[in-house]
Amino acid sequence: MINLMNDYNSPGHPAILKAVTGAANEKFPGYGTDGVCREAKDKIKALLKAGDRAEVHFLVGGTQANVTAIGAFLRPHEAVIAPDNAHINVHETGAIEASGHKILLAQANADNGPAGMGKLTADGIRAICLSHTDEHMVKPRLVYISQSTELGGVYTLSELKGLRRVCDEYGLLLYLDGARLSAALASRRNDAQLPDIASLCDAFYIGGTKNGLLFGEALVIMNESLKSDFRFLQKQRGGLLAKGFLLGLQFDALFTDGLFFDIAGHACKMADKLRSGLEGLGCGFFVNSATNQLFPIFPNHVIKKLAGGFLFEKWAAVDGSRSAIRFVTSWNTTNGEIDELLAKCALYMAD
Numbered sequence: 001m002i003n004l005m006n007d008y009n010s011p012g013h014p015a016i017l018k019a020v021t022g023a024a025n026e027k028f029p030g031y032g033t034d035g036v037c038r039e040a041k042d043k044i045k046a047l048l049k050a051g052d053r054a055e056v057h058f059l060v061g062g063t064q065a066n067v068t069a070i071g072a073f074l075r076p077h078e079a080v081i082a083p084d085n086a087h088i089n090v091h092e093t094g095a096i097e098a099s100g101h102k103i104l105l106a107q108a109n110a111d112n113g114p115a116g117m118g119k120l121t122a123d124g125i126r127a128i129c130l131s132h133t134d135e136h137m138v139k140p141r142l143v144y145i146s147q148s149t150e151l152g153g154v155y156t157l158s159e160l161k162g163l164r165r166v167c168d169e170y171g172l173l174l175y176l177d178g179a180r181l182s183a184a185l186a187s188r189r190n191d192a193q194l195p196d197i198a199s200l201c202d203a204f205y206i207g208g209t210k211n212g213l214l215f216g217e218a219l220v221i222m223n224e225s226l227k228s229d230f231r232f233l234q235k236q237r238g239g240l241l242a243k244g245f246l247l248g249l250q251f252d253a254l255f256t257d258g259l260f261f262d263i264a265g266h267a268c269k270m271a272d273k274l275r276s277g278l279e280g281l282g283c284g285f286f287v288n289s290a291t292n293q294l295f296p297i298f299p300n301h302v303i304k305k306l307a308g309g310f311l312f313e314k315w316a317a318v319d320g321s322r323s324a325i326r327f328v329t330s331w332n333t334t335n336g337e338i339d340e341l342l343a344k345c346a347l348y349m350a351d
Helices: 014-021 035-048 062-073 122-131 157-170 181-186 194-200 230-236 245-254 259-280 300-306 335-350
Strands: 055-059 078-083 103-106 139-146 173-177 203-207 217-221 296-299 313-317 322-328
Touching: 014 245, 035 055, 035 194, 035 217, 035 245, 055 062, 055 230, 055 245, 062 139, 062 173, 062 203, 062 217, 062 230, 078 122, 103 122, 122 139, 122 157, 139 157, 157 173, 157 194, 181 203, 181 259, 194 203, 245 259, 259 335, 296 300, 296 335, 300 322, 300 335
Parallel strands: 078 103, 078 139, 139 173, 173 203
Antiparallel strands: 055 217, 203 217, 296 322, 313 322
């Protein structure tokens, strides 16, 4: 079976595994207080071009990062504004609301062009703020977005600046879920770089789990008012790993010699090849993604045949006879795998 279900379906990139196993006989202080964690954080800060304004914390996974950060940043009566397809709304088992913070949903821009694909808009944020008027309702305080979005959309620099403006207008924090930030940065549609993200967001995280790491996300806090006592809150919520050096070793390797960008670049290159091949077969798409997530539409009988040799996610029914599925490429997706998938698609679509 060729696995295109997601981009975290193998243990980790060889350079990451080498960094971990190469330190097997070393001994480190606990809880991320070691030198390798400091070096990894310094490498991240250098890429952000933010100096010590950026405070970096390592966590194990995306849901843990979101719950820990949002819980630390908000007071009990404050709420999150998010698009209706947001990961924290759909795929985190109510973790944010279980921690006591309501998610206020705005309809995501689902247009199939570059301006859509699950993005939150300034108008959507504004409408929620205007409808929450007094102490009988939760108070909107934090805006949650993903880069890239759940549908593979990429916010442009202009769009991010627009979100920043409306956040400033209503006194909101801007928080970016970067589980697939690497894929967004590698996308041909991207024009916002890491220093832009750092300058526009109050906090964000750089995903490692979906970009070649065994596990790990790097949370970056830019807003000075959000930094106080964060490690206390991280520990209280189970987010402070005793063997924190395992995160440091991985992120240090990830941000050495451009590996972070190489991994994401390969994933997007393989997605571009697959996209081009599917287009050549006359295949349509649920959305026009330009990252490593693709959402082709096939007749249901073709999907059934593909499931015999490939792993993928069934996404959404389009009509009675066709559905959208999701293919996700990663650091170890090969040209041969894409060629085999395209050959099978051509064969089954011709039947």
